Amino acid sequence: MNTIDSIIKNVMSSMQDCLDDEQLQKLENTLYIQFHGLKLQEECTQLVTSESHWEKILRLFVASKRLENCSEGTISRYTDCVTKLIQYLHKRFQDITTNDIRYYLAMYQEQRKISVSYLDTIRRYLSSFFGWLSDEGFISKNPMRRLKHMKVPQKIKKPFTSAEMEHLRCNATCQRDIAIMEFLYSTAGRIGEVVALNRKDIDWGNKEVIIYGEKGKKERKVYLTDECAYHLRKYLMMRNDTNPALFVSNKKPHTRLGKQAIQSMLRNLGEKTDIHAHPHKFRRTLLTDAGSRGIPLQEIQAYAGHKKPDTTMMYVTVSEENVKASFRRYIA
Known part of the structure; x- marks a missing residue:
């Protein structure tokens, strides 16, 4: 059983790199005052139930x-x-x-x-x-009730710039990888939603596709840019396999491409180009571009498949250039 002295000693040892001598002395005094008159008993941690x-x-x-x-x-x-x-x-x-x-x-x-x-x-x-x-009714008292939301530092996650997107395209090793990047951007699809799609899901006449939401499990319609439609069609025409999946591995037996395969491809491409690249960043970039080009937040929210506008606002980065232009236009 730990004694009070040994506990205080361990606390002081842990904090000595964080506090100066005066603060350490005050901490030690406070601990002795608070522990005075108390008796320590080691808690039994054996599982009572199986x-x-x-x-x-x-x-x-x-x-x-x-x-x-x-x-x-x-x-x-x-x-x-x-x-x-x-x-x-x-x-x-x-x-x-x-x-x-x-x-x-x-x-x-x-x-x-x-x-x-x-x-x-x-x-x-x-x-x-x-x-x-x-x-x-499994417990009488909820131990989490007093543990409130932690204050998390808000860091603005930046989308790709136009130059970065072009740099990634130019350094892609195959047509499939270009098609994947264009599709991730155009549809703002989550990686799990994209890998679940099949070739037959693409409506080429209207350049659109129905995505079955990974979160909330609701269907939503998304669209293909001209660039996306071109690169996707070119990739599919090059394939000679019979797999119904929209994206497959380059090598036989051409299995459906999974999340990790796409993540790995983008990570390697990012290391090659010195650009931080991952699937979700394409989604963020599209939503940011949509906001900066004047598409209403409610429409962006529907396109992204978000339940709340607050979630969409976390993705839509407001560029300093747009803020400056708006200030000059409406205020200055």
């Missing part, structure tokens, strides 16, 4: 999320998040306290060096799970 019991409850939660139409990717992240918490704490759901979760999140961030944004995502997953446990 592992199968908590897994059964987790499966019920997953079933409820499927009924809410959550994507399999989201459900997988919920499962992983809750499983890691239980395996770390080794406690029953009803015995987990707010301080337990605070401790877990702090240790998780320290050990994995994750961002505040990612940590808050974990908090949201756990909050949803424990809220469900409370609503279903």
